Amino acid sequence: MDPTINKTENSPTQPQTKPVFIPEPPKPGDWQIGQMYENAFRVAKKFRTLWILGLIFGAAGGGCSFQFPMGGGGSNFTAPSASPSPAISNKVLGATSSIYSDSFTNIFANIPAYIYFLIGFELLLLIGLWFVIFYLKGAFANVSTIIGTQKALEDQKLTLAQISQLSFPKIKPMAKFMALTTLIIIPIGIIIILLVILAIAKIISVFIIPIIILTLFIFMLVWSISLTFAQRAISLDNSAPMSSIKIGFKMARKKLFWAILVGIINNIISGLALFIPLILINIALVALGGLIGLLFHKALLVMGIFLGIGLLLSMTIALPLLSSMIIIGKTAIWNQAYTKTKEIVNGD
Amino acid sequence: METNIHYTSFYRRLLAHYTDTLLLFLPNLMALFFVASTSQSINQLVINVLLMVATVTLPLMILSTFYSVLMIHFFAATIGQAVSGYAILNSDGTRLNLKRAFFRQTVGKMASSTMFSLGYLSMFKHPQKQAWHDEMVASYAVSRRNTWPLAVLLVLITLGLVIYLLFSTVMVFAKNEPLKKDLSSFSKTLIEEFKKPPQPSPKLIPKYPTAI
Numbered sequence: 001m002d003p004t005i006n007k008t009e010n011s012p013t014q015p016q017t018k019p020v021f022i023p024e025p026p027k028p029g030d031w032q033i034g035q036m037y038e039n040a041f042r043v044a045k046k047f048r049t050l051w052i053l054g055l056i057f058g059a060a061g062g063g064c065s066f067q068f069p070m071g072g073g074g075s076n077f078t079a080p081s082a083s084p085s086p087a088i089s090n091k092v093l094g095a096t097s098s099i100y101s102d103s104f105t106n107i108f109a110n111i112p113a114y115i116y117f118l119i120g121f122e123l124l125l126l127i128g129l130w131f132v133i134f135y136l137k138g139a140f141a142n143v144s145t146i147i148g149t150q151k152a153l154e155d156q157k158l159t160l161a162q163i164s165q166l167s168f169p170k171i172k173p174m175a176k177f178m179a180l181t182t183l184i185i186i187p188i189g190i191i192i193i194l195l196v197i198l199a200i201a202k203i204i205s206v207f208i209i210p211i212i213i214l215t216l217f218i219f220m221l222v223w224s225i226s227l228t229f230a231q232r233a234i235s236l237d238n239s240a241p242m243s244s245i246k247i248g249f250k251m252a253r254k255k256l257f258w259a260i261l262v263g264i265i266n267n268i269i270s271g272l273a274l275f276i277p278l279i280l281i282n283i284a285l286v287a288l289g290g291l292i293g294l295l296f297h298k299a300l301l302v303m304g305i306f307l308g309i310g311l312l313l314s315m316t317i318a319l320p321l322l323s324s325m326i327i328i329g330k331t332a333i334w335n336q337a338y339t340k341t342k343e344i345v346n347g348d
Numbered sequence: 349m350e351t352n353i354h355y356t357s358f359y360r361r362l363l364a365h366y367t368d369t370l371l372l373f374l375p376n377l378m379a380l381f382f383v384a385s386t387s388q389s390i391n392q393l394v395i396n397v398l399l400m401v402a403t404v405t406l407p408l409m410i411l412s413t414f415y416s417v418l419m420i421h422f423f424a425a426t427i428g429q430a431v432s433g434y435a436i437l438n439s440d441g442t443r444l445n446l447k448r449a450f451f452r453q454t455v456g457k458m459a460s461s462t463m464f465s466l467g468y469l470s471m472f473k474h475p476q477k478q479a480w481h482d483e484m485v486a487s488y489a490v491s492r493r494n495t496w497p498l499a500v501l502l503v504l505i506t507l508g509l510v511i512y513l514l515f516s517t518v519m520v521f522a523k524n525e526p527l528k529k530d531l532s533s534f535s536k537t538l539i540e541e542f543k544k545p546p547q548p549s550p551k552l553i554p555k556y557p558t559a560i
Contacts, residue, residue: 106391129410164483
């Protein structure tokens with residue numbers, strides 16, 4: 001925004017005044033990032049009910065605000081197991097047999113097939129039930145966080161009960177939306193994996209791999225921004241799941257650069273907000289522990305207890321609370337971004 | 349809600365929770381006792397354990413979710429809650445519908461368990477003693493009868509049964525000589541096999557007639 005200078009006319013009778021800078025009024029759809037962060041900080045600090053929603057959201061492991069993948073998830077990689085020792089496996093002309101596997105095979109061979117069938121069926125049922133519950137929880141966490149934060153941005157202080165009542169009608173469309181996005185992403189993932197396999201097997205050119213990675217990166221970027229807007233379209237404007245994705249894409253196209261910028265800023269702020277207190281706490285604890293160790297030679301136990309309690313408190317109470325506040329802050333920013341972008345999209 | 353309504357305290361609700369948990373845990377222990385007393389060999393033990401998992405443990409895990417949902421929907425209380433003398437009701441005094449009961453018992457309780465069960469502890473501060481899962485579905489735990497001593501008695505009896513069954517199961521396992529013999533011979537075989545020095549892999553000698 002270029003400030004316009006409102007110069008006052010200098011007449012010989014009037015004293016000379018300094019030029020006054022009047023900022024250009026924001027156009028509809030302008031994001032005004034500074035204002036957005038200011039509002040987000042105010043909401044995250046002031047409305048404590050939202051912290052609860054942030055905690056629930058964090059526990060649900062949902063993703064209502066667009067973030068760049070930063071890793072940190074539990075790796076499923078397991079080292080290949082060592083080959084069995086010669087004592088365990090006896091190789092006789094290529095045929096491998098092991099006394100362990102023989103013994104266990106003998107035990108499990110006697111089990112009637114219907115028991116396996118029954119256990120398998122029940123496990124499937126249980127997994128299905130947990131899946132439904134976790135999906136519901138994720139949908140509720142998404143919807144309630146978005147709605148609660150939006151109300152807070154409008155300076156309405158709602159209770160958990162009021163936010164939940166507002167969220168209930170939106171849980172079903174949100175759950176459908178989550179299922180739909182999963183269904184969309186799975187075939188795309190399969191196609192990409194197939195292309196990579198074909199490239200590795202030299203059926204298609206290897207040079208295609210960087211192109212695939214680049215395309216995937218751009219797609220994921222646009223996809224996640226679109227989903228962030230789509231979730232708000234469902235929660236705040238009662239959009240249907242499919243049309244919300246379309247709205248999300250439209251909005252992402254309009255404000256791609258700004259959305260990426262906000263995503264980067266969000267990640268930097270949340271990273272700093274989480275890691276700086278952690279580092280400070282640890283430095284303080286180590287200093288305290290060292291001091292106690294110096295003062296009392298045999299006070300290592302006390303030092304350990306102090307360190308332990310400090311770390312436990314910071315890890316289990318302070319960090320989840322802080323991260324819940326960060327979640328609310330991010331939600332507030334994306335809510336404002338959605339509202340502003342809606343002005344342009346509706347204007348088109 | 350009416351003004352003369354008594355909302356149920358945290359402790360009474362905790363009591364009801366323990367009553368239900370112990371009641372649902374009891375069949376598992378009974379099945380374990382049955383496994384201990386009927387298994388005479390490793391094969392039988394494995395079959396019995398799997399049978400127990402298939403017929404008692406897993407069905408109970410599935411049913412425990414539906415048990416509380418259905419009980420709250422149809423009777424406004426689980427067994428533990430009924431014995432403790434309170435009911436889970438809507439603000440107008442009616443029973444929760446199926447959707448709300450399911451949400452309360454699953455998503456709501458999961459949310460309440462977050463961060464050292466902060467959602468449950470919020471009952472202490474709340475004027476109507478609502479936990480987070482109550483607030484989410486606008487339900488209230490309303491006292492009906494002052495029968496909590498009965499719940500204490502039930503918990504004590506169930507706890508006694510649980511301890512008795514646990515102790516008996518351990519004793520039955522300890523006295524099960526055929527199973528012990530089978531287990532020791534099985535473990536011995538495995539240990540001996542493990543201790544054996546590594547054998548060189550046999551060389552493949554071609555059995556073709558050699559030209560002299």
